Amino acid sequence: MQFFLTKKMFEYITTAIGYIAAAFLAAALLINGTLRFRWISAIGNVVFIIYGILLNASPVIATNLILLFINIYKLYKIYNLKEYFEIMEFRKGHEIADRFISFHKEDIKKYFPEFEFMEDSNRICFMVLRDMNIANIFVGKRIGDSRIEVEINFTIQKYKDFQVGKFIFEKKKDFLITKGITTIVYPKIHNPSHEFFLKKMGFIKSLGNSREVLIKVL
Numbered sequence: 186m187q188f189f190l191t192k193k194m195f196e197y198i199t200t201a202i203g204y205i206a207a208a209f210l211a212a213a214l215l216i217n218g219t220l221r222f223r224w225i226s227a228i229g230n231v232v233f234i235i236y237g238i239l240l241n242a243s244p245v246i247a248t249n250l251i252l253l254f255i256n257i258y259k260l261y262k263i264y265n266l267k268e269y270f271e272i273m274e275f276r277k278g279h280e281i282a283d284r285f286i287s288f289h290k291e292d293i294k295k296y297f298p299e300f301e302f303m304e305d306s307n308r309i310c311f312m313v314l315r316d317m318n319i320a321n322i323f324v325g326k327r328i329g330d331s332r333i334e335v336e337i338n339f340t341i342q343k344y345k346d347f348q349v350g351k352f353i354f355e356k357k358k359d360f361l362i363t364k365g366i367t368t369i370v371y372p373k374i375h376n377p378s379h380e381f382f383l384k385k386m387g388f389i390k391s392l393g394n395s396r397e398v399l400i401k402v403l
């Protein structure tokens with residue numbers, strides 16, 4: 186590479202790659218989710234390996250090769266982990282559900298700032314248990330015979346790896362279908378990361394009541 190670049194340009198590029206690698210590893214340490222931590226850390230390892238090759242720094246290459254293999258192994262374990270998922274329905278006044286909502290109220294406001302738990306027979310309410318831990322709470326209001334408008338679908342930070350979403354919208358979609366629900370509607374999205382998640386789950390934008398909504402047909 187030095188044959189095609191001046192020494193100064195080579196130094197600039199190498200330094201920039203080193204900073205990018207350090208930024209990836211620093212970002213990984215700020216991530217709460219295990220899956221994202223492993224992916225970002227692995228990318229940082231790859232960039233550091235490139236950095237080490239450019240500098241001919243064997244210790245940097247060796248260290249990050251070892252860390253990369255560790256991250257790949259951990260990712261393999263995560264993707265092949267067998268977990269237990271279960272849906273548990275509840276109504277307003279359920280002590281555990283109320284405590285869950287109260288405990289996570291600040292995080293809930295970031296995604297569902299308008300959420301206020303109202304009780305009526307048109308609402309479908311359930312929690313998703315993951316290895317018997319509460320991972321998610323879902324409340325939706327029936328709109329017509331076969332549509333449900335989501336008021337909250339909140340997953341705690343620890344479990345934001347798409348597995349809960351896949352369980353609700355794919356593996357366990359028959360739970361909603363047996364209740365007559367065939368279409369799920371999100372009337373408002375307040376957080377860009379939540380919109381990204383919904384699109385990964387197969388939701389698409391549509392025009393409803395003169396405004397854009399996200400919908401998914403089960």
